[in-house]
Amino acid sequence: MEFAISFDLRAPSFGGAAPDLYAAALDQCAWADELGFDVVGIAEHHATDDGYLPSPLVFAAAAAARTRRIALRTSVLLAPLYHPLKLAEDAAVVQVLSGGRLLLGLGAGYRPVEFAMFGTRREDRKERTNRVIEVLRRAWTGEPFEWEGRSVRVTPAPDPPPPILLGGSHPAVARRAAHIADGYFPPQGENWDVYRAECLAIGKPDPGEGVHLGPVFVHVTHDPDRAWEVLRPHVEHVTASYAAWTREAYGRAAGPFAKGVSMDDVRRSGAYRVVTPEQAIALAGELGPRGVYHFTPLLGGLDPGFAWESLRLFEREVWPHVAPRARRASP
Numbered sequence: 198m199e200f201a202i203s204f205d206l207r208a209p210s211f212g213g214a215a216p217d218l219y220a221a222a223l224d225q226c227a228w229a230d231e232l233g234f235d236v237v238g239i240a241e242h243h244a245t246d247d248g249y250l251p252s253p254l255v256f257a258a259a260a261a262a263r264t265r266r267i268a269l270r271t272s273v274l275l276a277p278l279y280h281p282l283k284l285a286e287d288a289a290v291v292q293v294l295s296g297g298r299l300l301l302g303l304g305a306g307y308r309p310v311e312f313a314m315f316g317t318r319r320e321d322r323k324e325r326t327n328r329v330i331e332v333l334r335r336a337w338t339g340e341p342f343e344w345e346g347r348s349v350r351v352t353p354a355p356d357p358p359p360p361i362l363l364g365g366s367h368p369a370v371a372r373r374a375a376h377i378a379d380g381y382f383p384p385q386g387e388n389w390d391v392y393r394a395e396c397l398a399i400g401k402p403d404p405g406e407g408v409h410l411g412p413v414f415v416h417v418t419h420d421p422d423r424a425w426e427v428l429r430p431h432v433e434h435v436t437a438s439y440a441a442w443t444r445e446a447y448g449r450a451a452g453p454f455a456k457g458v459s460m461d462d463v464r465r466s467g468a469y470r471v472v473t474p475e476q477a478i479a480l481a482g483e484l485g486p487r488g489v490y491h492f493t494p495l496l497g498g499l500d501p502g503f504a505w506e507s508l509r510l511f512e513r514e515v516w517p518h519v520a521p522r523a524r525r526a527s528p
Contacts, residue, residue, distance in 0.1 A: 198484060198521070199408065202229045202492045203238030203272065206250040209434050212498020215248055221501035222256075223263050225494055225508065230264035232512060233520055236300070237264075238272040238491075243311045247434070247498065254287045261295035269295055273304030273364035273382060277325035278315045282344065284329065285336035285351045292355035302382045303329065304364040307446045330361055330377050375399060386410040409488040411480065412470040414496050417511045421471045424507075429460055431497030432469055474514035481519040490519070 204222045208215040226237050239256050242249040250256060257269045269291070276284070292299045305322040306312065312319040335342045339354025363374035364382040371388035374381035375395035381404075383389060389407030396404055414432075418424040443451040463469055472480060484490060492511075494504035 198481065198486055198519075199236065199489045200229075200234040200492075201236045201238055201489055202226070202234055202494065203240065204250065204256070204493075204495060205240035205242070206256075206495070207245075207247040207435070208498045209247040209431075211430055211434075212247075213495070213500050217501055218495055218498060221504065222495060223259055225504070226260040226267070227263040228508060228512075229492075230267040232516060234267055236268040236270050238270050240272055241275050242308070243275075243278070244308075244314050245438075247438070254291050257291045257299060258294055261291060261298065264295075264298075266298075268298050268300050270300035270362070270382075271302045273302040273362075275306040275311065276303040276329040277306055277317055277322040278311060279329065281329045281332035282336065282349060282351060285333050288333070288359055289337060289351060289353055289355040292359045293353055297355075297357060299359040300362060301333075301359040302362040302364050303378075305370075308442050309446060326363075327373075327377060330363075333358075333361065371395065375401060380404070383407075406487060409484055411484045411489050411491050412468055413491060414469045414493045415477065415480070415491065416471045416494075416507045417474060417477045417515060418471060418507060419473060419510070421473065424471045425460070425464065427503055428469070428471065428496075428499070431499050432460070432463055435497045436463070474510060477511060477515040478518045481515075 202225060206215070206218055206222060208218055212218075213221075229237065237260055239253040239260070240250055241253045243251045253271045253274050257271065260269055288299060288301055303326060305326045306319075309319055312322070317325065332344065335344075336349075336351035337355055337358040339350070339352055341348050341350040343349075360379040362380040362382040363370060363378035364384065365371070365374075366384050366387055368388050368391045371381055371383065371392035372395045375392055376399065381389065381392040383392075386407055386409070393404055393407070396402070416424055416428065440450040443449070464471075470480065481488070481490060492508070494508055495501065
């Protein structure tokens with residue numbers, strides 16, 4: 198089972214202040230690393246009203262300095278918005294700083310305002326993403342190469358280079374990942390069978406079965422009703438904003454709450470789970486060995502103190518029952 202903790206550092210006006218949220222996020226990375234979690238997920242978006250994290254590699258570097266073992270995964274970095282040589286340099290530095298723990302998840306993006314902000318065309322996102330991956334591969338050798346008619350060189354050369362994971366929900370992205378990336382990172386686990394079949398068809402090693410993704414948010418408490426009341430505006434903000442962004446991009450809202458956010462529907466969906474310690478233990482059993490147990494403790498600008506209540510309760514009353522045996526015995 199994979200244990201993940203993720204951050205997008207949204208700070209809406211009714212939530213925590215950005216400096217407090219950033220400080221808490223780094224503290225929680227250190228907590229997850231010490232406890233034995235597997236991965237920190239680091240998101241990216243731009244030009245938002247709530248300050249959504251725009252610089253995942255900067256955050257990854259800060260997290261690397263606060264941790265020792267946990268992997269640092271961009272989930273996902275919006276490749277078409279970057280100068281590929283500068284991205285290669287920045288990712289190489291994070292890889293060196295972290296001792297080889299960067300997992301570079303790349304996505305093509307979808308929000309028109311982001312492409313406009315960086316002077317790129319949304320219509321070119323596939324080609325730009327492919328080009329970024331090609332440049333990263335060549336740049337990370339540390340050797341000079343030709344790029345746009347001139348000789349360039351990227352140092353330091355990361356050893357090993359960060360694995361490149363291609364993210365996206367379309368079957369075509371899954372097939373493309375088999376050809377140009379080191380792995381596939383589907384947002385909801387979709388199209389893994391497409392990716393696996395394409396890997397086998399082109400003679401790549403079998404990537405195995407896909408993971409079983411758990412809820413996008415878990416909060417552990419002895420008082421679920423009180424917790425839901427605190428969570429309500431934050432969940433509504435997050436789900437409504439994603440619906441608005443997909444409407445902006447595709448002309449129609451997408452996602453499970455695209456037609457409006459009903460907290461009754463949210464609670465029934467299972468995507469957001471508020472659980473007692475006993476239920477949190479049971480959830481691990483439901484997810485199974487290929488499951489992903491996922492925490493988003495600062496969801497929608499949640500007060501860090503409230504988030505810590507959940508994490509500490511998980512540490513005391515859940516982790517001893519769900520941690521893999523090897524990690525239980527770790528110093």
